[in-house]
Amino acid sequence: xxxxxxxxxxxxxxxxxxxxxxxxxxxxxxxxxxxxxxxxxxxxxxxxxxxxxxxxxxxxxxxxxxxxxxxxxxxxxxxxxxxxxxxxxxxxxxxxxxxxxxxxxxxxxxxxxxxxxxxxxxxxxxxxxxxxxxxxxxxxxxxxxxxxxxxxxxxxxxxxxxxxxxxxxxx
Amino acid sequence: xxxxxxxxxxxxxxxxxxxxxxxxxxxxxxxxxxxxxxxxxxxxxxxxxxxxxxxxxxxxxxxxxxxxxxxxxxxxxxxxxxxxxxxxxxxxxxxxxxxxxxxxxxxxxxxxxxxxxxxxxxxxxxxxxxxxxxxxxxxxxxxxxxxxxxxxxxxxxxxxxxxxxxxxxxxxxxxxxxxxxxxxxxxxxxxxxxxxxxxxxxxxxxxxxxxxxxxxxxxxxxxxxxxxxxxxxxxxxxxxxxxxxxxxxxxxxxxxxxxxxxxxxxxxxxxxxxxxxxxxxxxxxxxxxxxxxxxxxxxxxxxxxxxxxxxxxxxxxxxxxxxxxxxxxxxxxxxx
Amino acid sequence: xxxxxxxxxxxxxxxxxxxxxxxxxxxxxxxxxxxxxxxxxxxxxxxxxxxxxxxxxxxxxxxxxxxxxxxxxxxxxxxxxxxxxxxxxxxxxxxxxxxxxxxxxxxxxxxxxxxxxxxxxxxxxxxxxxxxxxxxxxxxxxxxxxxxxxxxxxxxxxxxxxxxxxxxxxxxxxxxxxxxxx
Amino acid sequence: xxxxxxxxxxxxxxxxxxxxxxxxxxxxxxxxxxxxxxxxxxxxxxxxxxxxxxxxxxxxxxxxxxxxxxxxxxxxxxxxxxxxxxxxxxxxxxxxxxxxxxxxxxxxxxxxxxxxxxxxxxxxxxxxxxxxxxxxxxxxxxxxxxxxxxxxxxxx
Numbered sequence: 001x002x003x004x005x006x007x008x009x010x011x012x013x014x015x016x017x018x019x020x021x022x023x024x025x026x027x028x029x030x031x032x033x034x035x036x037x038x039x040x041x042x043x044x045x046x047x048x049x050x051x052x053x054x055x056x057x058x059x060x061x062x063x064x065x066x067x068x069x070x071x072x073x074x075x076x077x078x079x080x081x082x083x084x085x086x087x088x089x090x091x092x093x094x095x096x097x098x099x100x101x102x103x104x105x106x107x108x109x110x111x112x113x114x115x116x117x118x119x120x121x122x123x124x125x126x127x128x129x130x131x132x133x134x135x136x137x138x139x140x141x142x143x144x145x146x147x148x149x150x151x152x153x154x155x156x157x158x159x160x161x162x163x164x165x166x167x168x169x170x171x
Numbered sequence: 172x173x174x175x176x177x178x179x180x181x182x183x184x185x186x187x188x189x190x191x192x193x194x195x196x197x198x199x200x201x202x203x204x205x206x207x208x209x210x211x212x213x214x215x216x217x218x219x220x221x222x223x224x225x226x227x228x229x230x231x232x233x234x235x236x237x238x239x240x241x242x243x244x245x246x247x248x249x250x251x252x253x254x255x256x257x258x259x260x261x262x263x264x265x266x267x268x269x270x271x272x273x274x275x276x277x278x279x280x281x282x283x284x285x286x287x288x289x290x291x292x293x294x295x296x297x298x299x300x301x302x303x304x305x306x307x308x309x310x311x312x313x314x315x316x317x318x319x320x321x322x323x324x325x326x327x328x329x330x331x332x333x334x335x336x337x338x339x340x341x342x343x344x345x346x347x348x349x350x351x352x353x354x355x356x357x358x359x360x361x362x363x364x365x366x367x368x369x370x371x372x373x374x375x376x377x378x379x380x381x382x383x384x385x386x387x388x389x390x391x392x393x394x395x396x397x398x399x400x401x402x403x404x405x406x407x408x409x410x411x412x413x414x415x416x417x418x419x420x421x422x423x424x425x426x427x428x429x430x431x432x433x434x435x436x437x438x439x440x441x442x443x444x445x446x447x448x449x450x451x452x453x454x455x456x457x458x459x460x461x462x463x464x465x466x467x468x469x470x471x472x473x474x475x476x477x478x479x480x481x482x483x484x485x486x487x488x489x490x491x492x493x494x495x496x497x498x499x500x501x502x503x504x505x506x507x
Numbered sequence: 508x509x510x511x512x513x514x515x516x517x518x519x520x521x522x523x524x525x526x527x528x529x530x531x532x533x534x535x536x537x538x539x540x541x542x543x544x545x546x547x548x549x550x551x552x553x554x555x556x557x558x559x560x561x562x563x564x565x566x567x568x569x570x571x572x573x574x575x576x577x578x579x580x581x582x583x584x585x586x587x588x589x590x591x592x593x594x595x596x597x598x599x600x601x602x603x604x605x606x607x608x609x610x611x612x613x614x615x616x617x618x619x620x621x622x623x624x625x626x627x628x629x630x631x632x633x634x635x636x637x638x639x640x641x642x643x644x645x646x647x648x649x650x651x652x653x654x655x656x657x658x659x660x661x662x663x664x665x666x667x668x669x670x671x672x673x674x675x676x677x678x679x680x681x682x683x684x685x686x687x688x689x
Numbered sequence: 690x691x692x693x694x695x696x697x698x699x700x701x702x703x704x705x706x707x708x709x710x711x712x713x714x715x716x717x718x719x720x721x722x723x724x725x726x727x728x729x730x731x732x733x734x735x736x737x738x739x740x741x742x743x744x745x746x747x748x749x750x751x752x753x754x755x756x757x758x759x760x761x762x763x764x765x766x767x768x769x770x771x772x773x774x775x776x777x778x779x780x781x782x783x784x785x786x787x788x789x790x791x792x793x794x795x796x797x798x799x800x801x802x803x804x805x806x807x808x809x810x811x812x813x814x815x816x817x818x819x820x821x822x823x824x825x826x827x828x829x830x831x832x833x834x835x836x837x838x839x840x841x842x843x844x845x
Contacts, residue, residue, distance in 0.1 A: 029299055033246060036292060052278050056285040064288030068318060071295050075311055128278060128338050201570065207713040210568040211725045213575075216543045223573050229540030230585070235609040237582060386549070386579035398582035398609035469713045470706065485699065568725040619767075622826055623796040626767050637796075639826065649742070649821035649829050651799035659728045661822035668824065 007048055015041025026083040029074055036067045053128060181273050185262050189411060194224045196410040199457075200464055207468040234399035239302065242396065246300035250293050251397070251404035257289030258408045261415045264340055268449035269428050272341065279340035280332060283419055284325055287374070290412060291317040294376075294383060294393045297405070301396035309392025312475055313383030317374050319482045324370035326490040330363035330497040331423040340422055347426035350433075357505065359496040364424045366490045371416040372463055373478070375409065379470040380478060413460060421455035428452040541585070541611060542669040545662065546576045548584035550604065552591030555618040555652040559590045562655040574662055581607040586665065588658070589644075592620035592627065593635040605642040613669065615661050616644045619651040626651070740800040740815040743770075743793055745833040752841040753834055755812035757788035764807035769798045787840060791833040796826060810844050 015038050022034035039062040046055040087095075138144045198213070198221065205212025213220030238247055264279040266272035276282055291314055298310020332338055334356060335346045346352075352360050373380035384392030394405050421427060428448035432440045473481070499505075551559055562569050569575055578584040581604045593601055605612065616638045619625025624636035638644055645668060648661040716722055726733055735741075747753050757774040770793055777787040791813075805813055813833065823829055 027243070030243070030246065033296065052276055052282065056278050056281040059285035060281075060288060063292065064285065064318075064321065068288075068291060068295070068314060071292075071299075072311070072314060075299070075307065129336075201575070203717065205568070205570060206717045206720065206723075208565050209716050209722045209724055210565040210570060211723060211727070212568075212570055213573050215572050220571075220573075223543070226540040226543040226573060227576070229537065230544040233537050233540065234585075234611070237609050391578065391580040391583065394583075395580045396582055402583050465710060465713065465717075469709045489699075566724055566726060567728065571725070571727065616826075619797055619799055622829065623794070625797055626799050628797050629768050637826065644826075646822050646824060647796065647826050647829060649795045649798070650819060653821070654819045656728050656733070657819045657821060660820045663729065664822040664824070 004048075008045070011041055011044045011048055015039075015045065026086075028084060029071070032067060032070050032074060035070070036063060039063060039067065053131060185259060185273075188262065189259065189407065192414050193407040193410050194228065196414060196460065197224045197227070197406075199460070200410075200467075203461065203464045204468045207465070228403065231403040232400055236399035236401055237396070239396050241302040243300040243302070246296050247396075248401070250297035250300060251401045251408075253296060254290065254293035254408040255404050257286060257293060258411045258415065260286045260289070261412075265415065265418050266340060266344065266422070266427055267452055268447065271449070275339070275341050278338045280328055280338050280343070280419075280423075283415075284321070284328065287412075287415075288317075288321065290374075290408075293408075297397065298393040301393070303396050305389045305391070305395045306393050309383045309385075309389045309395070312389075313376055313393060315475075316376070316380065316382060316478060319479060320370045320373040320380075320486075323366050323482060323486040323490045324374055326487075326494055327363040327367040327370065328419075328423060330360065330490075330494055333494065333497050333501050334360075336501075340427070344422060344427040344429055347429050348432070351424065351426040351429070351431075353424045356497070357500065359493055359500055360424065362489065362493045363497065364420070366486055366493070367420055367423070368459070368462065369481075369486060371420065372466055373482070375412045375416055375463075377413065377463060378467040379472050381472060382475055382478060385472060413463060414456065417459035417463065418452070418456045420459045421452065425455045425459075427455075538670045542666040544573050544576075545586045545613065545665065545669070546578050546584050547574060548581055548587045548604065548608070549577050549579045550587055550590065550601075552589075552593065552597060553620065555590035555621070558652040558655055559588055559617065559658060562658045564655075567655040567659060569659060569662065572659075572662065572666070581605075582609055584608055585611070586613040586615060586662075587642075588615045588617055589621040589638045590617045590652075592625075593638050593641065594633050595635060596633075598635050598641045601638065602641050611669075613646075613665055614638070614642055614644045615646045615648065615658075615665060617648050617658060617661065618653055619649065622647045622649060735817050735819075739817055739819075740802055741817050741819040742795055742800070742815070742821065743798065743804060743813050743833065744816040745791060745813050747835055747838055748841065751835060751838045753788075753812055753838050754810045754841050754844050755788045755791060755834065756810055756840060756844060757786055758809065760807045760809060761804035761813060764803045766801065766803065767797045767799060769794045770804060788834060793831045793833050794829070795821060795831055796829040 018034045018038035018041060022031045022038060025031050025034060039058065043055050043058040043062075046052075046058060134141065135143050135147055201223070202212045202220070213223035216223045216226050238244055261283060263274040264272065264276050264282055266275075294313045294317075295310045298306040298308075298313070301307075331343065331352055334352060335343045337343060337346075347355075349355075353364060356363075376383045382392075383389075384394065386392075389395070394402055397405060418427075428451050430440075430443040430446060430448065430451050432443060551557075561567060563575060563577065581587070585608075587605060587608065589601070605614070616622045620627065620634070621638045622644075624631070624634050627634035628636055635641060646661050646665045648657055650657050653661070745753050745755060757772055759772045759774075762770045762772050770791070772788065773790040773792065774786050775789040776784050779785050800815070802815060805815055821829065
């Protein structure tokens with residue numbers, strides 16, 4: 001077992017443990033924070049694989065964006081200091097079963113997939129310029145269409161927000 | 172083993188730099204504020220007051236660390252460390268001198284703006300875990316502030332990234348060998364620089380944007396309940412953050428450790444090269460820090476609505492148009 | 508301070524048993540740090556607060572001694588300068604602020620009202636007759652209100668106490684003491 | 690908001706901000722403007738009418754001018770002064786009231802000067818001392834007549 005493997009297991013354990021805590025804790029704010037740490041653990045895994053770009057995007061999007069959004073909504077809506085009520089036993093059981101089923105599905109997929117051995121061939125470090133060109137490439141393997149679709153989706157969401165905001169003001 | 176040793180040395184250097192920078196910057200702030208207010212500032216403790224911040228640090232170390240009843244103990248004690256670790260991670264890709272960089276990552280600038288978003292988490296943590304209404308309000312203000320000002324800071328960073336064509340910090344510095352961007356890039360770079368300085372002042376929660384800890388309204392904002400060393404960690408992280416954003420500003424607009432060169436004046440350039448690169452780096456960084464302190468001791472604090480107006484109605488549209496302008500400049504090759 | 512031989516500490520200092528050289532040096536260092544970094548709490552209830560503010564102003568400038576970091580929250584403050592009249596309604600608040608401060612904490616009673624009730628000592632029902640009825644006071648300053656220099660003198664006197672005492676809990680004052688010479 | 694006011698807003702804001710920064714920058718670079726008086730070394734010349742505390746001047750023979758008439762005690766609005774008198778037999782063999790202790794509560798005093806105005810014999814006056822910091826409140830209670838002091842001859 002090399003140091004690299006040890007780091008992998010530490011990071012994975014960190015991410016999984018925090019994910020587990022996030023769903024088991026009874027305080028909603030703590031759950032958000034554990035989710036944050038879990039996401040940071042995943043970002044750490046990206047860094048361990050030396051996909052720095054993905055790492056940075058993960059941190060920006062999840063840590064700087066989504067978790068802050070979640071925390072804000074907790075601040076504005078919840079009685080954040082109080083414990084959440086215990087989940088019903090039946091629900092707990094079904095949630096456990098559902099996650100077990102999901103785990104088994106993922107496990108089967110991963111087990112049967114023929115992973116190609118990638119050792120020593122590439123550093124895994126994708127040049128940023130290449131990512132940029134791929135993003136706007138219309139040829140094969142180009143991401144121009146998904147990119148534009150996502151932009152249109154976001155644009156329509158923004159317009160929708162503005163329309164809703166304007167409506168409430170008139171009334 | 173050699174890697175491990177390197178790791179230890181780098182870690183110790185980081186911690187040492189942290190401590191020294193904290194002491195120096197706090198003292199500098201106090202002296203600058205004093206001279207701007209026609210006072211003398213600390214001058215009794217040690218020679219010319221040089222040991223003042225050391226005394227403060229020792230006192231804070233030996234002071235009782237309180238955890239209020241009703242606070243979320245775990246998160247309350249975690250928050251200062253999140254602030255510290257977030258700041259410490261930011262030190263990694265900063266080149267302090269020519270070839271003196273802990274980690275020459277190929278997405279340096281992106282890394283910085285990603286990791287700096289950890290700061291807002293620590294503030295939100297501290298504000299919520301304190302179980303205090305002032306802390307919570309301060310945290311929410313600070314969250315709104317940092318999230319919105321990150322946009323224009325990011326856009327003004329992108330301006331330079333567009334000009335350079337690289338996210339790597341060493342490439343950005345190398346592109347300024349024949350002149351700093353602030354001189355090469357005409358007006359758009361000036362606009363980007365001004366936006367950057369305003370945005371990072373807000374992002375580090377400095378006056379005139381220190382709404383997160385506005386003492387006339389919120390006692391001390393998110394760190395109202397913190398005492399002793401835990402408070403000191405927040406204080407330290409705040410000052411190191413200032414150093415880091417100013418270092419980024421110096422790298423992007425003033426060429427980091429790159430000496431001042433003028434076109435083809437060989438003799439002049441040679442003389443400039445004699446000055447060590449670390450002196451150039453620290454000189455530029457401290458100049459920017461001084462400018463930010465200058466802001467602090469000149470301007471009154473904004474109201475929260477004015478703050479958000481400034482960002483969403485002025486800085487963001489301007490920096491968006493500015494990015495377009497910069498792109499035009501870069502494509503047509505109008506910069507020098 | 509012009510005095511070459513500082514006065515002995517007023518009262519009895521109980522030394523901890525078996526104090527070694529290291530401990531005493533550490534105590535000295537901590538005493539030095541604490542005495543040179545007394546951060547006051549922003550607390551002013553009446554006219555003395557105006558003089559306290561002028562002490563912070565450019566002309567008197569208490570930042571020379573490192574006092575200028577006035578904290579708005581009691582958690583981070585070291586010294587509470589009771590600048591003004593403490594009325595009965597204010598007394599619980601003052602007590603609470605004092606309790607919220609982190610140890611080591613010091614108190615300066617500034618002006619006649621805070622030391623003894625001053626002009627309200629007789630014939631007033633609403634004023635606490637001296638802040639030391641509510642919280643322990645380390646240094647008293649007379650005057651109504653004291654000059655900014657007098658407040659500076661009080662802070663320097665407190666510094667002397669902090670430097671010699673280490674901890675306030677170690678000290679009991681059991682005899683009247685002459686006014687400290689400056 | 691028209692585009693014109695938008696941009697003129699920006700420019701006027703920047704101009705006014707720079708104006709402020711020019712002032713502080715001027716002070717930062719011109720150290721001769723510093724007006725700080727370094728107190729413990731530099732004691733400021735106090736104004737003539739500054740009132741620091743009540744004192745009772747004694748002459749070389751340890752004699753004061755206080756007859757113990759309690760005019761000051763009655764004049765004081767705060768009850769700062771308490772005069773204890775005693776019966777004394779003077780040179781002519783007559784019993785006479787004289788001052789025993791002049792108790793002065795500095796911690797109560799508001800330096801209003803009414804006692805000095807009230808004094809018929811100018812026995813007390815205001816001193817300029819202001820360094821009244823003490824560790825114990827009781828040491829602010831002062832006895833103004835020095836031990837063994839007597840009334841000056843010829844003061845009634």
